[in-house]
Amino acid sequence: MGIYLPIAEMSVNVLVLLAMGAAVGFLSGMFGVGGGFLITPLLIFYNIPPAIAVATGANQVIASSFSGALAHFKRGTLDVKLGTVLLAGGIFGSTIGIYIFALLRSLGQLDLIISLTYVAFLGTVGGLMLVESVNAIRRSKGGVQPSLKRPGQHNWIHRLPLKMRFRTSKLFVSVIPVLGLGAGIGLLSSVMGVGGGFIMVPALIYLLKVPTNIVVGTSLFQIIFVAAYTTIVHAETNQTVDIVLAFILMVGGVAGAQYGAKAGQRLRGEQLRALLAMLVLAVAIRLAFDLFLPPPSIYSLAPGI
Amino acid sequence: MRRRLLATLALAVAAWASPAAAQGPVPLQPPPLPEGIQIGLSTDVIRITADFAGADLTIFGSLENPDPLINRQGRYDVVVVLEGPGRLVTVRRKSRVLGIWMNTQSESFVNVPESYSIATTRMPQDITDQNSYRQLALGTDFIHIQPAEIVDNPATLQEFRTALRERKEAVGLFNERIGGVQFLSSNLFRASLRLAPDVPVGTHKARAFLFRNGLFIKETSAQLAIVKSGFEQMLFRLSRNHSLFYGFCAVGLAIVTGWLGRIVFRRD
Numbered sequence: 001m002g003i004y005l006p007i008a009e010m011s012v013n014v015l016v017l018l019a020m021g022a023a024v025g026f027l028s029g030m031f032g033v034g035g036g037f038l039i040t041p042l043l044i045f046y047n048i049p050p051a052i053a054v055a056t057g058a059n060q061v062i063a064s065s066f067s068g069a070l071a072h073f074k075r076g077t078l079d080v081k082l083g084t085v086l087l088a089g090g091i092f093g094s095t096i097g098i099y100i101f102a103l104l105r106s107l108g109q110l111d112l113i114i115s116l117t118y119v120a121f122l123g124t125v126g127g128l129m130l131v132e133s134v135n136a137i138r139r140s141k142g143g144v145q146p147s148l149k150r151p152g153q154h155n156w157i158h159r160l161p162l163k164m165r166f167r168t169s170k171l172f173v174s175v176i177p178v179l180g181l182g183a184g185i186g187l188l189s190s191v192m193g194v195g196g197g198f199i200m201v202p203a204l205i206y207l208l209k210v211p212t213n214i215v216v217g218t219s220l221f222q223i224i225f226v227a228a229y230t231t232i233v234h235a236e237t238n239q240t241v242d243i244v245l246a247f248i249l250m251v252g253g254v255a256g257a258q259y260g261a262k263a264g265q266r267l268r269g270e271q272l273r274a275l276l277a278m279l280v281l282a283v284a285i286r287l288a289f290d291l292f293l294p295p296p297s298i299y300s301l302a303p304g305i
Numbered sequence: 306m307r308r309r310l311l312a313t314l315a316l317a318v319a320a321w322a323s324p325a326a327a328q329g330p331v332p333l334q335p336p337p338l339p340e341g342i343q344i345g346l347s348t349d350v351i352r353i354t355a356d357f358a359g360a361d362l363t364i365f366g367s368l369e370n371p372d373p374l375i376n377r378q379g380r381y382d383v384v385v386v387l388e389g390p391g392r393l394v395t396v397r398r399k400s401r402v403l404g405i406w407m408n409t410q411s412e413s414f415v416n417v418p419e420s421y422s423i424a425t426t427r428m429p430q431d432i433t434d435q436n437s438y439r440q441l442a443l444g445t446d447f448i449h450i451q452p453a454e455i456v457d458n459p460a461t462l463q464e465f466r467t468a469l470r471e472r473k474e475a476v477g478l479f480n481e482r483i484g485g486v487q488f489l490s491s492n493l494f495r496a497s498l499r500l501a502p503d504v505p506v507g508t509h510k511a512r513a514f515l516f517r518n519g520l521f522i523k524e525t526s527a528q529l530a531i532v533k534s535g536f537e538q539m540l541f542r543l544s545r546n547h548s549l550f551y552g553f554c555a556v557g558l559a560i561v562t563g564w565l566g567r568i569v570f571r572r573d
Contacts, residue, residue, distance in 0.1 A: 065563070
């Protein structure tokens, strides 16, 4: 069943896109991430131009994050204050990212940078998570109680000035790393078309020591706004948001997310993290292959200069 | 004897009535009218709707004042072309840098037709020679592709030109249909051209070329507009002219979908 995408100006199969959205939605519900890091590469594999894949990916992320954040908000596992500070940094980073995106596009290096950042970030985050979760699984098998949050043990981040109290997260920490983390993720969001959950979740857990149950909701909360901002700015400056494509992905995504969330509850935390890590690594390896293997054609066409 | 006379008379009458007699030195015969070609499109506008996945475009045409003898021998050939709007295109070439394939060289060309579909009565080399194709700029190999600025050497330019054609052919935007033009009667023909799924919108030019015995005789053209249909066109315009509003709509749609999805598919 074909459908014509008005912005991408191409005909695609609607069932393939629905399935893609549903599969990613399922995983995103299961792991509590937006799923942008999967949807954008999948769209690129499906021959959607990377510029459109990135901007549309950001749009799709809003729907799944909103759906997920609603659930966390009801359960009270969402720190609105922490999310807002992260968001302030996020908007700043995202604005810079949009300009970098437009610049790279005019230089003809956008596709390469998108792939490179994906390989670098997915590879690093996936690798670290895999090591950590495998260790955690081993420790729990050995009978030692795994604990991520070790009260009293502080790192350099906790010695920075301008401290702020976040009640829901039971956290008293400087706003500098929070804003910085937000900005970094905002930047990635606009260059990679991701919400940044796959970086935000581990960063909040390991760097800021936010309780694990609060992390996912808070991350989703800030992703909604950063992705919304990114979508609007991409629509305004690059005109690369394909609303028809985004909508098909969203419908598949929100349906899949609810089932995924249910499935995720049956798995243990460290098993879930190990699975997510392997998934992230798989995407990174697939993208890396494309970078290093000779392309089917060394030539490509682009409109304009 | 009488019978033979009648037969001769009948032959003479037939010869006088038939235009084939133009070859003969009959003094009453007017000089032959020049051959011509006409084409007609069944529609001036093709609308691309949501379910568009490429299409076949049929163009009808006729020969005017064909020479019956040459016609009988099948030595009239017709080439029909549908050329999309010209645009600026950049061709980029990847090469290996530190093991990674990245775009390193590029060349821009002006006025490159976004699409070029051609249909012929026979194999192109059987219709006429390379020279006439080149003079007429007819066929994907002979379209004029001018560089935006001449800085590189001709060999490099030629390489990128070839690459441009290859890429366009690979996605079906440049295509060729040998035997795509068929004669339905002695002077009526039908051309069937392929429109790729991502055929560009804009004004397309349909042209028909008539050849006799390998010689170019005449050309005719007609225009065809390819537009996005109502909804797709509306979205496209909105994204270009009111991009900020379009962005807000995209976000609004995502929020509503996320919220509805939660209500409909809720599992906890």
